[in-house]
Amino acid sequence: MSHPNGRSRVGGSSSSPRRARPALEGLEERLLLYATLGANWVYGAKITYSFAPDGTSVGGTPSTLFQTMDSRISRADWQKAFQSAAATWQAVAGINLVQVADNGQAFGGSGNQQGDTRFGDIRIGAIPLDTATLGAAFAPPPINGGTLAGDIVLNSTTPWTNVYYGARDLTTVAIHEFGHALGMDHSQVYYADMYAYYVGQRQSLNSDDVAGIQSIYGARPRDAFNSNGYSNQYWYQAMGLDPLRSNLNQIRLPNLDISYPGQTEWFWVTVPSSNSGKLTVQMQSTGLSSLTPAISVYDVSLNLKGTVDGTAYGDTATITVPGVSAGQAYFIRLSSSSGGWTGAYGMQVNFGNYAMTPFPPPYTVVASQVGGPGGFIPMTADVGAEPDEDLIRIGDLAGNGDALTVAAFGDRTASWSAFAAPSPTPGAPWSMANAQNASAGWWGGSWISVNALDDALSSWGRDGDDAFPTFGKQSKVQRRA
Numbered sequence: 001m002s003h004p005n006g007r008s009r010v011g012g013s014s015s016s017p018r019r020a021r022p023a024l025e026g027l028e029e030r031l032l033l034y035a036t037l038g039a040n041w042v043y044g045a046k047i048t049y050s051f052a053p054d055g056t057s058v059g060g061t062p063s064t065l066f067q068t069m070d071s072r073i074s075r076a077d078w079q080k081a082f083q084s085a086a087a088t089w090q091a092v093a094g095i096n097l098v099q100v101a102d103n104g105q106a107f108g109g110s111g112n113q114q115g116d117t118r119f120g121d122i123r124i125g126a127i128p129l130d131t132a133t134l135g136a137a138f139a140p141p142p143i144n145g146g147t148l149a150g151d152i153v154l155n156s157t158t159p160w161t162n163v164y165y166g167a168r169d170l171t172t173v174a175i176h177e178f179g180h181a182l183g184m185d186h187s188q189v190y191y192a193d194m195y196a197y198y199v200g201q202r203q204s205l206n207s208d209d210v211a212g213i214q215s216i217y218g219a220r221p222r223d224a225f226n227s228n229g230y231s232n233q234y235w236y237q238a239m240g241l242d243p244l245r246s247n248l249n250q251i252r253l254p255n256l257d258i259s260y261p262g263q264t265e266w267f268w269v270t271v272p273s274s275n276s277g278k279l280t281v282q283m284q285s286t287g288l289s290s291l292t293p294a295i296s297v298y299d300v301s302l303n304l305k306g307t308v309d310g311t312a313y314g315d316t317a318t319i320t321v322p323g324v325s326a327g328q329a330y331f332i333r334l335s336s337s338s339g340g341w342t343g344a345y346g347m348q349v350n351f352g353n354y355a356m357t358p359f360p361p362p363y364t365v366v367a368s369q370v371g372g373p374g375g376f377i378p379m380t381a382d383v384g385a386e387p388d389e390d391l392i393r394i395g396d397l398a399g400n401g402d403a404l405t406v407a408a409f410g411d412r413t414a415s416w417s418a419f420a421a422p423s424p425t426p427g428a429p430w431s432m433a434n435a436q437n438a439s440a441g442w443w444g445g446s447w448i449s450v451n452a453l454d455d456a457l458s459s460w461g462r463d464g465d466d467a468f469p470t471f472g473k474q475s476k477v478q479r480r481a
């Protein structure tokens, strides 16, 4: 049966150079401009990730991921930003992402390229990077052949936030970096998450991103109950599981998948003559995917007998219905709840007196190998070719009298008095070094440039404390991401 837990993709384009396969193809009259790195994880069935504990050496510099993020965003929220980023890619491709523990071994030490039990295949850390860089990622195998493959390093000096329209929205950057870690290169599409620059919040994938990741890992597969003409989406399509019941009065069903948001899987079971008096159903995503499981159990008249929603990405939900007796039939409805809408899972049903053992994660061990050239994708990679892209650019004011308003951001208190007057020359690029001032720290000491200015800026101002940036008229604001 075809199932993500049974999938493997071998090799990728190990013989091709790093800057591989820029793709340009028409789809629904839309140009797709994604590019892939020509690299991918061998076992898409389970790709793990982990948060490196503070002090983990990243090229000799201690990571301060926890300290950096804890100081700006609650731990639950910043970790959720990464978890949702992982789930976002998982939702559209033949991959499962699983969070695991991290023992703090130095980045890039010897070990397996995939399936190392000490930390995730994709490790996440934070160290100081240059101001214009929000983060960087190491390409997956075979470009990087050892433990460093897929690792993500964020800039610990960036004022991270996780708010709507945040200038350094963590979820946006997490999605972007996970994209690299999975094999995506930069896209030409401005609205894609994989666009090379931070140009605003991107918390869901663009069609270009989806096409790109599917070119690497395929679309998210359906499980055996939702392929080859089968479906168990509705109660009247419920699949009977009695033939699978063991002599311990247990049913064990691996390799299931919620393949798209809103999918439900319906099953029915009959209480055997020998039973414990209760029906226990367990839906396990732990160790298998980022799915957030949800279970409901109904009697034959579709009266709800119990329901439970998992609360975390990669959770395991369990529900017990007491007072069952031989011969009764029950419907089991499996779905997903908030956050991890899709992913691989397994289900167990227990009428007996013995505990059931969890489903083991799929085997994903791949030993290290010699990597190829390149493979580190800092966000500043294109500085040489496009020097002006290194700037925050506010530009293309078109008409006389256009107002330009720059808003304060997040918890900053902006004072724009530090800004010099713009160039008086129409059409002349205008830039100002070190636009940072004491109270507008989010500029981070980088440059601001106003390009193609056709008329004088009529005002500076701000419109509240939580929006960045608001322009009366502008083309784009670029920030390296």
Ligand SMILES: [Zn+2]
Pocket (backbone or CB within 6 Å): 176, 180, 186, 195, 196, 377, 378, 379, 481
């Ligand atoms: Zn990038």
